[in-house]
Amino acid sequence: MARLIAEKSDLIAPLAEVFREYGFEGATLARISAATGLGKGSLYHFFPGGKEEMAQAVLAEIAHWFESHIFTPLGTTQNSAHAIAGMFAATAAYFHTGQRVCLVGVFGLNTTRDRFAQSIAAYFTRWLHTLEAALCTLGHKPAQAQLLACQSLAAIQGGIVLARALNSPQYFEAALTQAKAQCLTVSPTPHGHNNLQNS
Amino acid sequence: MARLIAEKSDLIAPLAEVFREYGFEGATLARISAATGLGKGSLYHFFPGGKEEMAQAVLAEIAHWFESHIFTPLGTTQNSAHAIAGMFAATAAYFHTGQRVCLVGVFGLNTTRDRFAQSIAAYFTRWLHTLEAALCTLGHKPAQAQLLACQSLAAIQGGIVLARALNSPQYFEAALTQAKAQCLTVSPTPHGHNNLQNS
DNA sequence: CTCATTCTGTACCAATAGGTACACTTAATA
DNA sequence: TATTAAGTGTACCTATTGGTACAGAATGAG
Incomplete structure (x- = not known):
């Protein structure tokens, strides 16, 4: 069997950058071709479904990355304060302190949402629920944990919007x-199972 | 002088909706034509500069709307608690509780930003500074006011992203x-000029 | 070396993109 | 009602769009 000259997995990163920079509609095959260094022939060899399949592959890769780098640590790290602080740090690094756009968020903002609704919803619900669980473990009341998780994701996404719009990471x-401070500051702990002992 | 059959001002609203729904690149003349009910002839009569001029006109109208409905009230309302609460209410109404996208924010997320960088930056800096001033008047310390203003705008923009992605206004x-709660809860007021008297 | 498979470049396609040219209609004013 | 400017529809232009077809180059297995 012939060795792969170009690996499909090597294409995901440049593809993602093109979709991030130009959006789904603005990501023309010419730009994709330039970013990957591959002609249409190769592109359609790896992705017979065209742009849509490319975007799906990128979304799948993003889901996989977040699963292993964000969601799993968030759910398994013993010290939940560490887990949550780690999530914020990893997120800030991933989004280049807001200078790099969240592809999933961007796709959700225009009609591209309709094509990828399932992947988009799955990404955010998974994040929301994992963070919520960690906040509960930390000692927040369930209702408060839900609110804090939602607020945190909104802060991340909104921080990206501001940082991009004003071209400065300080807003992120x-x-x-x-x-982050609100997540890690657990209220007067009436009966919650607070485990801040060794943070 | 002949009366205008179609008024330029009547075109801004449908134009804005097209740009919101499809983004700048996805807003094709065919879609613009369908949304406004005008053919290319009329469109280019009103906007000789094409799509770019249309988008600029929309951004100008948005800036004007926010100036009179958000920024001016925020800066002039005597009771600053009322002013800030009013801003949140007006904002939620404008963005249809997150179901309607912020065009300025969206433009900032991809390469469209480069075309309209000035309008985009002006929109957010104006909002940021006006809110910051109102928060100071309320009694927050300057540094805290700056942080709260930034956090509030991020919450609004991030709330839109979440509400759109998950197709539910509850996240917004x-x-x-x-x-909002954080903005209106002024810290133990050591020497700040708090004016919550009749809210 | 041979061969089958994978990969790639080029040529091509119909559809659509943004934009222009211009003759035509509409309508307020005088 | 004639004039004049504003507004409009249609035809047309070139460039680019996403996508297909396919011959040929690269490559490891036998």
Whole structure:
């Protein structure tokens, strides 16, 4: 069997950058071709379904990355304060402090949402629920945990919007520190199972 | 002088909706034509500069709307608690509780930003500074006011992303109530000029 | 070396993109 | 009612769009 000259997995990263920069409609095959260094022939060899299949592959890769780098650590790290702080740190790194756009969020904002509704919804619900569970473990009341998780994801996404719009990462950081502080400050702990002992 | 059959001002609203739904690149002249009910001839009569001029006109109208409905009230309303609460309410109404996208934010997320960088930056800086001033008037310390303003705008923008992605306004509301509560809860007021007297 | 498979470049396609040219209609004014 | 400017529809232009077809190059297995 012939060795693969170009690996499909090597294409995901440049593909993702093109979709991020130009959106789904603006990501023309010419731009994709330039970013990957591959002609249409190769592109359609790897992705017979065209742009739609390319975007699906990118979304799948993103889902996989977040699963192993964000969601799993968030759900398994013993010290939940560490887990949550780690999530904020990993997120800030992934999004280049807001200078790099969230592809899933961007796809959700225009009609591209209709094509990828399932992947988009899955991404955010998974994140929301994992964070919520970690917040409960930390000692937040369930209702409060739900609210904090929602607020935190909004801060991340909104921080990206502001940082991009004003072309400065400081706005991402400002939005994030507030959310992070609120997550890690557990209320007067009436009966919650607080485990801040060794953070 | 002949009366205008179609008024330029009547075109802004449908134009804005097309740009919101499809983004700048996805807003084709065919879609614009369908949304406005005007053919290319009329469109280019009103906007000789084409799509770019249309988008600029929409951004200008948005800037004007926010100036009179959000920024001016925020800066002039005597009771600053009322002013800030009013801003949140007006914002939620404008964005249809997160179901309607912020065109300025969306434009900032992809390469469209480069075309309209000035309008985009002006929109957010104006909002940021006006809110910051109102928060100071309320009694927040300057540094805290700056942080809260940034956090609030991030909550709004992030709330839109979540509400769109998950197709439910509840996420917008969740993100907003937290931010609003923090803005209106002024810290133990050591020497700040708090004016919550008749809210 | 041979061969089957994988990969790639080129040529091609119909459809649509944004934009222009211009003759035509509409309608307020004088 | 004639004039004049504003507004409109249609035809047309070139460039680019996503996508297909396919011959040929690369490559490891036998």
